[in-house]
Structures are given as C-alpha cells and as structure tokens.
Amino acid sequence: MMNNMKRVQHREKNVTSVRPIVEPAPQNVKLEMDKCVSCDKETPYPKILHIGYRCYYMEGVGQLCKECYEKIYK
C-alpha cells in the first residue's frame, strides 16, 4: 500500500509586488534618554522624567548611572 504524499509547494514569487505600500508608523520618535554626566552612558531615565522619580540623580550635578553613583558614594 502506497500513500501518495506528494506535497504541493506553493511558492509565491510575486508576494513583494502584491504587498501594499504602507508608510512606516511614526513610532520611531525615540524617547530621549538622559545620559550619565560622568561616563556618558545612557541611563534608563528619559529626559522628560521628573527628577523626583529617578534614582542616582544628583541635584546640581545631573543624572548619574548606577555605577558612577556608587563610585562617588563609596
């Protein structure tokens, strides 16, 4: 007994030409992150975030990353 298991390969060669042209959504408006004032590394805190909600922020100095903050306070 033989089962004819021939698979039908469906190749869509023209799929790219069929695809509708969609303008990229304006999601690439990247949130600008504050950088560490000491090592210039990007911190996880966006510039628009109030300093009261941040960690490792030094008044009069600016945003520090965790590493620099610990370096300074040790």
Ligand SMILES: [Zn+2]
């Ligand atoms: Zn740093």
